[in-house]
Amino acid sequence: xxxxxxxxxxxxxxxxxxxxxxxxxxxxxxxxxxxxxxxxxxxxxxxxxxxxxxxxxxxxxxxxxxxxxxxxxxxxxxxxxxxxxxxxxxxxxxxxxxxxxxxxxxxxxxxxxxxxxxxxxxxxxxxxxxxxxxxxxxxxxxxxxxxxxxxxxxxxxxxxxxxxxxxxxxxxxxxxxxxxxxxxxxxxxxxxxxxxxxxxxxxxxxxxxxxxxxxxxxxxxxxxxxxxxxxxxxxxxxxxxxxxxxxxxxxxxxxxxxxxxxxxxxxxxxxxxxxxxxxxxxxxxxxxxxxxxxxxxxxxxxxxxxxxxxxxxxxxxxxxxxxxxxxxxxxxxxxxxxxxxxxxxxxxxxxxxxxxxxxxxxxxxxxxxxxxxxxxxxxxxxxxxxxxxxxxxxxxxxxxxxxxxxxxxxxxxxxxxxxxxxxxxxxxxxxxxxxxxxxxxxxxxxxxxxxxxxxxxxxxxxxxxxxxxxxxxxxxxxxxxxxxxxxxxxxxxx
Numbered sequence: 027x028x029x030x031x032x033x034x035x036x037x038x039x040x041x042x043x044x045x046x047x048x049x050x051x052x053x054x055x056x057x058x059x060x061x062x063x064x065x066x067x068x069x070x071x072x073x074x075x076x077x078x079x080x081x082x083x084x085x086x087x088x089x090x091x092x093x094x095x096x097x098x099x100x101x102x103x104x105x106x107x108x109x110x111x112x113x114x115x116x117x118x119x120x121x122x123x124x125x126x127x128x129x130x131x132x133x134x135x136x137x138x139x140x141x142x143x144x145x146x147x148x149x150x151x152x153x154x155x156x157x158x159x160x161x162x163x164x165x166x167x168x169x170x171x172x173x174x175x176x177x178x179x180x181x182x183x184x185x186x187x188x189x190x191x192x193x194x195x196x197x198x199x200x201x202x203x204x205x206x207x208x209x210x211x212x213x214x215x216x217x218x219x220x221x222x223x224x225x226x227x228x229x230x231x232x233x234x235x236x237x238x239x240x241x242x243x244x245x246x247x248x249x250x251x252x253x254x255x256x257x258x259x260x261x262x263x264x265x266x267x268x269x270x271x272x273x274x275x276x277x278x279x280x281x282x283x284x285x286x287x288x289x290x291x292x293x294x295x296x297x298x299x300x301x302x303x304x305x306x307x308x309x310x311x312x313x314x315x316x317x318x319x320x321x322x323x324x325x326x327x328x329x330x331x332x333x334x335x336x337x338x339x340x341x342x343x344x345x346x347x348x349x350x351x352x353x354x355x356x357x358x359x360x361x362x363x364x365x366x367x368x369x370x371x372x373x374x375x376x377x378x379x380x381x382x383x384x385x386x387x388x389x390x391x392x393x394x395x396x397x398x399x400x401x402x403x404x405x406x407x408x409x410x411x412x413x414x415x416x417x418x419x420x421x422x423x424x425x426x427x428x429x430x431x432x433x434x435x436x437x438x439x440x441x442x443x444x445x446x447x448x449x450x451x452x453x454x455x456x457x458x459x460x461x462x463x464x465x466x467x468x469x470x471x472x473x474x475x476x477x478x479x480x481x482x483x484x485x486x487x488x489x490x491x492x493x494x495x496x497x498x499x500x501x502x503x504x505x506x507x508x509x510x511x512x513x514x515x516x517x518x519x520x
Contacts, residue, residue: 027053027054027433028097028098028099028126028431029047029050030195030233031046031125031196032094032096032196032197032205032230032231033093033094034257036092038091038092039093040091045240046241047098048078050098050232050237051076051077053127054100055100057075057110057111058076058099059072059111059113060113061095061096062089062094063094066121067200068115068123068198069089069090097126109149109150110150112125112154113125114154114155114158119165119173120200120201120202121201122198122200125154125196125197126154126194128431129153129191131429136160136188136189137156140156144163146159146162157189160188163184164184164188165199173201175258179266182207183268186252192211192277193208194214195208196216196231202258203259204229204231205255206231206254207253208253211275211482211491212248212274212275213482214233215285215292216231216233217231217238217249217290217291218247218248219235219243219246227261228243236288239288248291248292251273251274252271252272253267254268274479276291277481278467278471279393279421283392287329293477299471299473300329300333302471305470306462306469307418307420314460315460320387322348323346324389325390326349327350327375330390330420333390343388347381350376371403372406375406377409381410383410385411385412387412388416389404390417391418393421393424394454395434395441400417404456405455414458416460417451417458417460419462420462421462421467422462423461424440424486427499429490432485441454447461464487467486468481
């Protein structure tokens with residue numbers, strides 16, 4: 027999972043790109059990068075770590091130019107190195123820098139095709155470098171007389187033909203302008219914003235609308251599936267939707283977990299979707315457990331708080347904050363290594379004993395992935411004196427890996443894979459476990475938006491909207507398993 031941003035400004039944009047990346051920091055804490063276009067020259071700074079650690083004063087001074095893109099990244103399988111921090115760059119044609127949120131499911135075959143047919147070498151294991159080289163090759167093929175909006179869009183069509191998977195992308199093309207485009211299914215989010223200044227209109231592309239709110243831009247629209255936007259150097263905006271667009275099926279996990287509650291994705295308020303998720307979960311509890319003995323409802327911070335409020339109200343029990351979070355620990359289900367994750371849960375959360383002592387508590391989480399966090403929090407609740415500890419998940423069991431840009435573990439490391447809900451309950455040590463039903467979750471997220479054809483709910487139901495080649499999940503298992511990651515990390519020179 028990553029965050030992308032691109033700004034077409036009328037004066038220096040580096041500081042605003044920096045601010046945008048701090049707003050998107052929740053989408054990636056592994057690396058950060060900014061590339062600006064100053065005349066015909068690209069200027070770039072990128073590295074491993076948080077935004078505040080990557081960009082010092084000297085780095086920011088060097089990022090001159092009124093157009094630029096930025097990127098924050100979570101580590102995914104095969105992406106552990108400083109040279110894989112984005113934006114990535116190729117010098118032909120003209121010079122292209124690119125930031126990518128998502129994941130290609132055919133990157134290995136495309137990399138081979140690039141080498142054998144297109145005479146382009148991909149130097150890392152990053153699928154984003156594959157995407158960049160495909161765009162560059164397609165642009166070279168269609169732009170015999172220079173890059174025009176039509177030729178740029180034709181090149182993006184070439185990307186759609188060759189690349190399978192999820193991609194929400196921002197790119198700088200020297201001598202041309204700022205480009206953004208979205209995959210044919212619209213799996214990963216990207217929005218377009220605008221603001222008027224005395225010097226002329228400015229534009230922004232970003233993973234989440236909250237960036238626009240804070241930086242003073244007005245939302246124009248989400249990019250549609252297979253839509254591309256090009257803002258040329260003279261400030262002209264060109265929009266194009268490819269005929270290769272598919273029915274719109276955004277990733278359901280964006281709404282459950284990743285996106286900030288104060289953002290909008292595809293005309294849906296994340297805050298309101300999570301309120302509805304809590305209401306749906308409460309209805310299930312009342313339907314299946316009408317004589318419950320819950321004394322209080324406690325959210326596992328932070329994402330589940332929004333769902334927890336209406337749930338407690340509908341159950342007629344107290345809402346209580348019983349877990350205090352250390353905000354300087356990253357999201358644990360993506361953290362490398364089981365031992366490191368286990369230590370991080372204890373460092374990340376601490377129980378307020380008086381909210382647990384001699385009470386039957388219902389803990390509410392947005393999802394349960396590995397079960398590491400759930401197991402330890404339930405034990406913490408018991409140590410704090412809880413009489414009974416129940417757990418509710420605002421989403422269904424995660425039984426399948428996400429292949430579109432969220433580095434969920436290998437199937438064998440998902441606690442729900444191949445297990446019944448009762449078996450999961452026993453493994454995590456809860457007195458009772460309640461999962462949201464998938465149909466209720468999709469209904470809660472959709473709300474009144476009838477434009478969406480559906481969702482990519484693959485991590486819950488195993489149905490991948492792009493389809494998968496035979497053996498792909500087995501290959502993913504080999505790349506994502508903790509033991510494999512630890513071995514690769516040990517061999518890394520950094």
